[in-house]
Amino acid sequence: MTVTGAPVAPRCESAIDLIGNTPMLRVRTPISFAHPGFWAKLEGTAPGGMKARAARSMLAGARSRGELAPGGTVVESTSGTLGIGLACVGSAMGHPVVIVADDELDDMTRALLRAHGVRLELVREPHPRGGWQRARLDRVRELMRTLPDPYWPDQYNNPDNVTGYHELGHELLDQLGDVDAVVCSVGTGGHSAGIAQVLRTHRPDARVVGVDAAGSTVFGDPAAKRLMRGLGSSIHPDNVDYGVFDEVHWVGAAEAVHGCRTLAADAFVTGGWSTGAVALVASWCARELDSDRVAAVFPDGPHRYWHTIYDDDFRAEHGLTGSAVAPQDVDSSDVDGPVGWRRSHRVVDPWTRRAARSECPVCGQERS
Template sequence: MTTPQPALLQLIGGTPAVPVPTENSWYTAKLEAASVAGMKARAAVSMLRGAAARGELAPGATIIESTSGTLGLGLALAGKALGHPVLLVVDDELEPELRSLFSAYRIGLDVVRTPHPTGGWQRARLDRLAELLAATPGAYWPDQYDNPDNADGYQAMGAEILDQVDAVDVLVASIGSGGHCAGLTRVLRTRWPHLRVIGVDAVGSRIFGQPDRRRLMRGLGSSILPRNVAYADFDEVHWVGAREAVASCRGLAASTGIAGGWSTGAAALVAGWAAERAPAARVLTVFPDGPHRYLRTIYDDDWCRANDLLGESAHAPAELASPTGSEVTGWGRCAVVRDPAAEVMRVADSAPGTTDVGAGAAG
């Protein structure tokens, strides 16, 4: 049985919020890389504590979760703090740096070698996770995509921000599981009820209605539709491509010395755009992690050349009239935000003779 080490929880949170200059303005960024395991340690602790409180997670039980990497770091720390062994279902594209780090932490890895033909690595990992859960009595799956405790884990981040900044008019949030945006919005709108929320997705992600495509960007976007995404919270959505995220990451690092991964680059791009577009608006974003796992990808010239990521990138978003109106390839923006699952149901229910089919799908 893993011995709990609750003192480790002191390593989570308490991160700074710093001004980041743009060409003619600035925005505020919450630097979650200043916390040992990055942003998702907050969600990891919240999900494990919530499950234990409900009796779903027994003392010392094994945690099994699918991850592209970042949540895995959070679960590694949360597992040691709360006394649970952790088994992570990862895939062949997990960076060598993270594999080495998980090995040093004595975190078990089950590596998926082949992507699912339609759901990619994410679906393949979830299918393997189901097999492991069935074979491991007493194991617990946090299910970051659909677990409301994920969003609850960011209440403390919201409280920190309320103490750190005078006002926020616009929140720019990268979207993967949807947890940190939902949790932050809930807290920040208690003080600033007219807060505008801009979601930042990846090109090739299904979350906001674009077609599912293979993505180089990890930790941002999704091949499934997470229920933690609170669609009603959003005022607009942006989709950012890998080339644009690389340019943003490298530009941010060169100008400020702040570096991070795909989510950081995408959020920085859109936050800078929002600050330049409305200089009087006080824009806030979150940089989820630091640069270390991306040194052989985003910050490696050879890797970027091999993936055609160093050419000209978009300097402004293409405007879409609807989330499904056209496929975004570089950087796109839409002021209409819909839940794709609800939209499918609406279309099915409105078609003649399909009411029963739609009702069945809803179940």
């Protein structure tokens, strides 16, 4: 009982206690068309954003197994979002954090990471076959030979990344009850796989919809330079669970920007590239299913994107002024399809198209 009778937020001893339990918001904004409304899980409202869940799970798991020594150094490759999460969790657990990023990391995140005590290592040139991600991973391997008591979470292939999102899956079910579909962006594959494991147990008929970037190799597109950061990949993450997806959508940069800015103007909630792409696909799923029980995971807020998505000059320079009213249906093997919004109901691991599985056909990444 409080003096005023008003709800009181909990008092917390650590930033780790603030991770999770994020709110859901009903979104009725017509992104490109009318729809019954969907529910946005606002992960950007928590310190460290959505990736703090993965950071907490991976570091706790490593400590419990003795892989991360007390005071040991955590080193990881990221385009930015996981770096903030690792800074949050690492500082609370007493671990120095080294983040390997690249020249395309935005100025705000660079400054914020350094302010949080992170040592920032920037690679200057993309790998000729594996792009920025391969170049960053090569630098991580170099640092592992020189840092004191180093631990590399390896977010792309670490099962603890997936486990860290079980709680998110349970929150969706508790907050929404009956769920007809969950829409997730796919990068490392962690949160889509973690949510799906919970969903398949409690709501096996609910659809799991993946959202990728055009030009990402995760679902079989040929590798291409991508303007969008934070979703998609130019390598092959083991954490992507292809069997759980009922369909996948590829979204272009223009459609994602349209989604972000439409949300900002109408719903007073928005985020980065992943948020715009997921909002577009979630609104489509809500319309197609004629259901208001569609959940969309918004990984972060808009703050890192002021000089890209929300900059009118950037938008004009890159031709990001279009929108889309429907995806083009393609077969998952149609990797030479249009650049913009596509979807497929046949989701295939692109590795299965290759007889010799020792090396990724697009980036040369060795597969164990």
